[in-house]
Amino acid sequence: MTALTCEGVVVEIDDRRIVDGVSLTVQHGEWVCIVGPNGAGKTTLLRAVLGLAPARGRIDVLGRPLAALRPRDRARLVALVPQVPVVPPGMRVLDYVLLGRTPYLSLLGSARDVDVDRARASLRALDLLAFADRVVDSLSGGERQRVLVARAVAQDAPLVLLDEPTTSLDIGHQQDVLELVDRLRREHGLTVVSTMHDLTLAGQYADRLVLLRDGRVVEDGPPTSVITADNLARHYGARVTVVDGPHGIVIVPQRGAS
Amino acid sequence: MTTVPATATAVVPVRLRFSWVGLGCAAVVVAGLLGVALGPVSINPGRTLAELLDRLPLIDVDSGLSERHANIVWELRLPRVVLAMLVGGMLTISGASYQGVFRNPLADPYLLGAAAGAGLGVTIVIVNGYERTGSIFDALPLAAFVGAMGAALLAYALGAAGGRVRTPATLVLAGVAVMSFLTAIQTYLQQRNADTIREVYMFILGRLTTAGWDEVWILMPYFVFTSALLLAHRRVLDVLAVGDQEATALGVPVTRVRLVIVVGASLATAAAVSVSGLIGFVGIIVPHTIRLIAGTSYRVILPLSLLFGGAFLTIADLVARTILSPAEVPIGVVTAFFGAPFFVAVLRTSRGSVG
Secondary structure (H helix, E strand, C coil), X not given: CEEEEEEEEEEEECCEEEEEEEEEEXXXXXXXXXXXXXXXXXXXXXXXXXCCCCEXXXXXXXXXXXXXXXXXXHHHHEEEECCCCCCXXXXXXXXXXXXXXXXXXXXXXXXXXXXXHHHHHHHHHXXXXXXXXXXXXXXXXXXXXXXXHHHHHHCCCCEEXXXXXXXXXXXXXXXXXXXXXXXXXXXXXXXXXXXCCCHHHHHHHCCEEEEEECCEEEXXXXXXXXXXXXXXXXXXXXXXXXXXXXXXXXXXXXXXXX | CCCCCHHHHHCCCCCCCHHHHHHHHXXXXXXXXXXXXXXCCCCCHHHHHHHHHHCCCCCXXXXXXXHHHHHHHHHHXXXXXXXXXXXXXXXXXXXXXXXXXXXXXXXXXXXXXXXXXXXXXXXXXXXXXXXXXXXXXXXXXXXXXXXXXXXXXXXXXXXXXXXXXXXXXXXXXXXXXXXXXXXXXXXXXXXXXXXXXXXXXXXXXXXXXXXXXXHHHHHHHHHHHHHHHHHHCHHHHHHHCCCHHXXXXXXXXXXXXXXXXXXXXXXXXXXXXXXXXXXXXXXXXXXXXXXXXXXXXXXXXXXXXXXXXHHHHHHHHHHHHHCCCCCCCCHHHHHHHHHHHHHXXXXXXXXXXXX
């Protein structure tokens, strides 16, 4: 079953083409990571899938055309874990995670018991129940990232978009968050599309990588075929050695002229 | 695995606590009673309470007030107190709504140029030889209302000028532009008609001196409609607190919701300004005090704004008319006297979240 289909997606902002005819397909349960150099259009592509960027072309989520969906119907299908979340000052973890239930409430309605139970279940799944009464902006970076994932889980959307989920986390917390996403993907049958700068981690966790450059898909396939020294030199201008280790590929930067 | 305290599962979502509502109602009753009892002619608060209770159905109490005192209570002070309650509640809930919808802790009910619009409307009427009629179609409140509403809608329209997406930042900038432009016209008119400067000035400083039951009945439908509209959006305001993009990703039709809230808050502001003039700072002081004490959720702030805003303005009006009795200090001076230092305190504690 296809979770996401993009066909000839174009996003232009201020007469500049940021995404230029992207076509890709993501199968249900798959983890696809969009990689590429700065300014390649990774985040803009995610924004287009969320309906946040004006896009031409066709975007279908679970076979339903995105353009025809109302915002709340779209939010029931696609959840976002933003790169730089806006955390309202003073908001507690339970209330923040409960925001994930917004697509299931009428515009002027209140959260029902079933929504509170769902938010609590999400906190439990992420081992965050002990933090329910804490204020979100008092949490550490790693804890906060888990709370963001918990909000997306509470949203009960089959497709989860993660925009640079490991930015500003140390290596331990980066691994924690990615393991967590992988576990949730398997347990809850989620489809994950993420953007990531760290190619080693992207290669270790994603099933498939899509390499964007100047808004176009230049490579699409399993990590070992996308992350090659040749591709990274051509598209990133980087000098690296790619080592195929026991847990996946490892990228070792090479210092000095090539 | 983190150990989960037994109490963690008992954590409940934020909600409006009964104790806060009770305290708000008590503040309204106490402020109302003081507002009716105190003034150039002091009336015993106990007797005032008895006089008020006597008019309730199924209650028969002899207040012992003379006819003159009873008239002061019913015809002079009570309408003024009720008007202060309504205006205070409306300015406060509008301010809180603006702060939520613009995600700006310093937003006030006049953010989109409503004050400048009302000021210009009133100046035009006064320089053209205004005479008070006392009817519901009196030119002064009508001009203030039309000016305030017109300015806010103009700023809202300009917020998306040039095909831009309407964001809190573009709306605030549009509000500043509208305010500067309308204030310039008003200043020009005032300078050309210096003989009417005092009347215009009285409006700008705010006043509840001409209050009677007529103003209360004119304002009441606006109070009921705008309060119901804004209260209905209190949960959505909590969602908007995560920003336009995340709120959209959570399924909120942000542009439409923002329009409804801005129109509701502007309508409340315009209606309040038309009967009370420009009373500053209420829309900032009261919501922020509630925020500091009762939490940051709009599900709590908006309902309490109506109660504590009403009580606050009633007390401010009491101070305004008693501190230099029998002369009156403009109520805007009283609110600004408390508001300006508070404004600075909010600036110092908002920790870069402004804008």
